[in-house]
Amino acid sequence: MGGLVTVELEAEEADWEFAPGRSVPGFAYNGEVPGPTIEAQVGDTIEARLKNSLPQATTIHWHGVRVPAEMDGTEAVQPAVGPGETFEYRFVVPDAATFWYHSHTNETEQLERGLYGALIVRDPREPTLDADRTLLLDDLKLGPDGDLAPFGDEHEHHAGREGDVRLLNGRQEPDLEMPAGTTERWRIIDTANTRFARLSIGGRPFTIIGTDGGLLTKPVRATEVLITPGERFDLAVGPFEEGERIDIEALPYDRGKGETSRERFATLNVGAAAASRAHIPQTLRQIDPLVAESAEPNRTISLKALMHEGLHQRADPVRVGDLQIWDLVNETGQDHPFHIHGFFFQVVQEESKPPPFIAWKDTVNVPRKSQTRIAWLPDDRPGEWMYHCHILEHHAMGMMAHFKVVR
Ligand SMILES: [Cu+2]
Numbered sequence: 237m238g239g240l241v242t243v244e245l246e247a248e249e250a251d252w253e254f255a256p257g258r259s260v261p262g263f264a265y266n267g268e269v270p271g272p273t274i275e276a277q278v279g280d281t282i283e284a285r286l287k288n289s290l291p292q293a294t295t296i297h298w299h300g301v302r303v304p305a306e307m308d309g310t311e312a313v314q315p316a317v318g319p320g321e322t323f324e325y326r327f328v329v330p331d332a333a334t335f336w337y338h339s340h341t342n343e344t345e346q347l348e349r350g351l352y353g354a355l356i357v358r359d360p361r362e363p364t365l366d367a368d369r370t371l372l373l374d375d376l377k378l379g380p381d382g383d384l385a386p387f388g389d390e391h392e393h394h395a396g397r398e399g400d401v402r403l404l405n406g407r408q409e410p411d412l413e414m415p416a417g418t419t420e421r422w423r424i425i426d427t428a429n430t431r432f433a434r435l436s437i438g439g440r441p442f443t444i445i446g447t448d449g450g451l452l453t454k455p456v457r458a459t460e461v462l463i464t465p466g467e468r469f470d471l472a473v474g475p476f477e478e479g480e481r482i483d484i485e486a487l488p489y490d491r492g493k494g495e496t497s498r499e500r501f502a503t504l505n506v507g508a509a510a511a512s513r514a515h516i517p518q519t520l521r522q523i524d525p526l527v528a529e530s531a532e533p534n535r536t537i538s539l540k541a542l543m544h545e546g547l548h549q550r551a552d553p554v555r556v557g558d559l560q561i562w563d564l565v566n567e568t569g570q571d572h573p574f575h576i577h578g579f580f581f582q583v584v585q586e587e588s589k590p591p592p593f594i595a596w597k598d599t600v601n602v603p604r605k606s607q608t609r610i611a612w613l614p615d616d617r618p619g620e621w622m623y624h625c626h627i628l629e630h631h632a633m634g635m636m637a638h639f640k641v642v643r
Pocket residue numbers: 571572573625626627630631635
C-alpha cells in the first residue's frame with residue numbers, strides 16, 4: 237500500500253525576484269517560482285489542495301501523470317477554480333518518473349508568470365547516484381521597461397512567446413555547485429512557453445537514463461539532447477574535476493524560426509572532491525515494444541489542420557484496450573511538441589526511421605516538414621482527455637483537440 241502525500245498549493249500574486257534586485261509581478265504557488273517540489277514514492281496517493289488567491293481563475297494539470305480523467309486539471313473535466321475558491325486533487329502516482337504540474341487555465345500568462353513546479357516520483361529500486369537534482373528550464377520575455385512584455389501579440393500567436401532572460405529554477409543564469417568526482421541525476425524539465433533547448437553541458441559527455449515516463453531500458457551516452465516544452469530528460473552528469481567551470485547551455489537550433497545562437501542557462505562550478513557511490517547498471521528496466529516497426533497507423537493527425545481549425549476541435553473517441561497507432565504529420569514550417577494528456581506513448585518512427593531508443597513519452601517534438609508515428613494503449617481510465625501542441629501560444633490559439641476514452 238502506498239503512502240499519502242499531502243500538499244497545500246496557494247496560487248497567489250508574488251514578487252518574483254528572478255535575478256538579484258530584479259523582479260517581475262509573478263503568479264506563484266506558495267509565493268515561490270518554481271512552486272514547491274512535490275516528492276513521492278511510486279504507488280503513493282497525492283492529495284493537493286489548491287487555494288486560489290489570484291485575481292483570476294486557475295486549475296492545475298499534472299503533466300504526464302496517469303491520473304483519473306476527472307483529476308486532469310483541465311477545464312474539460314472541472315470548472316476553473318475561481319478567485320477565493322479551493323479544489324482538492326487526489327490521485328495515485330503509478331509511475332516513477334520526473335513530472336511537473338502547472339496551470340492549465342490562461343496558461344500563456346499563468347505559466348510565464350511562474351505557475352509551475354516539479355513532481356518527482358521515485359522507486360526505491362532505481363539506481364542511486366550521488367545526488368538527485370531537478371532543473372527547470374524557462375525564460376522570461378521583458379519589455380523595454382524591464383517589466384513583463386504584454387501578452388498575446390500577433391507574432392506570439394504564430395511563433396510562440398520567447399524571451400531573452402533564460403532561467404534555471406526561476407533564476408537568471410544561476411551558478412550551481414557540484415563536488416568533483418561525483419555523478420548526479422539531473423532531472424531536466426522544459427517549463428517554458430515556447431523555448432527549445434538543445435542542451436549541452438559544456439560539450440561533456442553525459443548519460444541519458446530516463447525521459448517523460450521514467451527510466452530507459454539502458455543508458456545512452458550523448459553530448460547533447462533536444463528538450464522541448466513539456467518534455468523531461470533524466471541525465472547522469474559527471475564526474476568533473478575540481479575547479480572546472482562548465483556552461484549549461486543550449487546549442488544553436490532552428491525550430492523553424494531561424495537558427496538560435498548559443499545561449500547559457502547556468503554555470504556549474506566544480507568544488508572539492510567527494511566520495512562517489514554512483515553506479516549506473518547496463519540494464520535499467522524492461523520496456524516491451526507496443527507494436528512492430530512496420531505496424532500500420534489507424535489514425536492520422538495533421539498538425540497543420542489542427543493549427544488552423546481553431547478552438548474546441550473534437551477527435552474520434554478511442555476504446556479502452558484498443559491499440560492506437562497515430563501518425564503525427566507536420567506540414568507546417570515550424571516544429572511542434574505534441575503532448576497527450578494522461579497516457580504514455582512510444583515513438584515508433586521518426587521521419588520513417590525507428591527512434592534511437594525505446595521510451596515512454598507523453599510529449600514529443602514533431603520537427604517541421606516531418607512525420608512521427610506513435611503507439612499507445614488506452615488503459616481503463618475512461619473520460620475526457622485532450623492532446624495539444626505544448627507551445628502554449630499554439631495551444632491557446634486552438635492547436636488542440638478533445639477526445640473521449642470510452643469503455
Ligand atoms: Cu505548435
